[in-house]
Amino acid sequence: xxxxxxxxxAVDSDTGVATFTLNRPDRLNAxxxxxxxxxxxxxxxxxxxxxxxxxxxxGAGRAFCSGGxxxxxxGALFDRDAEGLLAFTHLTCDLIAAIRSCKRPVIAALxxxxxxxxxxxxxxxxxxxxxxxxxxxxxxxxVGLSGADMGAAWLLPRLVGWGRATELLMxxxxxxxxxxxxxxxxxxxxxxxxxVVAEAQSLAARLATGPSEALAxxxxxxxxxxxxxxxLALDAxxxxxxxxxxxxxxxxxxxxxxxxxxxxxx
Numbered sequence: 001x002x003x004x005x006x007x008x009x010a011v012d013s014d015t016g017v018a019t020f021t022l023n024r025p026d027r028l029n030a031x032x033x034x035x036x037x038x039x040x041x042x043x044x045x046x047x048x049x050x051x052x053x054x055x056x057x058x059g060a061g062r063a064f065c066s067g068g069x070x071x072x073x074x075g076a077l078f079d080r081d082a083e084g085l086l087a088f089t090h091l092t093c094d095l096i097a098a099i100r101s102c103k104r105p106v107i108a109a110l111x112x113x114x115x116x117x118x119x120x121x122x123x124x125x126x127x128x129x130x131x132x133x134x135x136x137x138x139x140x141x142x143v144g145l146s147g148a149d150m151g152a153a154w155l156l157p158r159l160v161g162w163g164r165a166t167e168l169l170m171x172x173x174x175x176x177x178x179x180x181x182x183x184x185x186x187x188x189x190x191x192x193x194x195x196v197v198a199e200a201q202s203l204a205a206r207l208a209t210g211p212s213e214a215l216a217x218x219x220x221x222x223x224x225x226x227x228x229x230x231x232l233a234l235d236a237x238x239x240x241x242x243x244x245x246x247x248x249x250x251x252x253x254x255x256x257x258x259x260x261x262x263x264x265x266x
Contacts, residue, residue, distance in 0.1 A: 002045060004038040008060070015205035016053035018046065018104075019197070025061025028113050030069035033076075036091050043098035043106075053208035055102070056200045057125065058109035059118075067116025067139060068092075074143075089149075092117060096151045099124040100223055103216035105207045109200035110134040110186070115174075120150040123159065126219065128185065129200045130177050132192035136185065137174040147172065158226060160184050211249040211265040 002009060008021035020042070022029035046052055059065050068074055077085060099106055099121070108122040110130035116139045122128050138156070140149045147153070147169030156165040160183045168175070180186040190196055207215065217240050225233040244250060249265045256263035 002042055002049060004042050006032065006034045006038045009042065011049075011052055012201070012205075013051065015201070016051060016208040017201050017204040018049070018052045018055045019201065020055065020057040022057075022059040022065055024069075025059075025063070027069060028063035028066035029059040029061070029118070030066050030072070031117055032069050032072040033088075033091070036095055040091070040095045040098045043095070043102045047103045052104060053212055054204035055104050055106045056109055056197065056204050057106065057121070058197050058200065059111070061112075062133075063112035063118075064108070064110045064114045064134065065116075065118025065121060066113045067118050092150050096120060096124045096155075100219075103212070103219065105204065105215055105219070107200045107204050107207075109197045110136075111196055115139050117150060120152050120155070123152065123155045123185070127187045127200075127203065129188045129190070129196055129203065130180065130186045131190045131194050131196045132177050134177045134180070134186070134189075134196075135174045136177075136180050137172055138169050139172045141170060142172040154226075156185075209265065211247075211253075211263075213247050213249060214244050217244060 008023045009018065010021075011018045020039070022031075022035070024030060024032075024035075046055065073088075077088060080088065105127070106125045107127045107129060108125040110122055110128060111134050114122050114130075114134055114136040116137070119136050119138050122136070138147055138149075138152055140152075141147045152169060153165070156168065159165075160168070164183050177186060177189045181189045188199070190199060221237060221240060225236065228236065249263070252265060253263045
């Protein structure tokens, strides 16, 4: 049983949805070394939790996540040598790798400030649902760092295109929720004050009733095929689909269609 201490973790036994809540509202849910480590470990392990079929990540209070904590992380980095700094940047990248390699659908429920590392975490999720207050910025250049941090230069162009990604990563400027939705960074935007977590959990619950193996294969294909030539991608999809056709869920979907009922996927 997973039991992280640096953020809230709850599983709805009826829906199979796990909700991660960043829980430092007084610091706009700024990340600490411990939060990074526990989030990474949890995403790495959660595929083994048979009761979990989809994940929602959100933040308590008036922000999703404002990035690395200025006192607990940023200030501490000045005392590190080159090897120590590289260890930290690998730590942050490990979290993104864990989100992308997690076989479960991961949905971000966003409100308020979504900035720096928080923006990249949201970008790494499979779906982003936000309310009108959810302004987002990749702030790294504002503090003299590369805008290409934590995989942002790989992830963001795949959502919004090369030109928009370049502008967002180079300027570090905030954009509002409607603009983020217009360019494809947010999937949905709700009215400010709407229950964005409930909306995300509703979508997660819908995905949780779906064919888990097929969803995992879909996510893996999205990761892998971004760097493939078309002929390799077609071959990879042919092989993956043939494997899915041998899974009991394919037969169950056919039986459900014939019997005019909803499928009961395993």
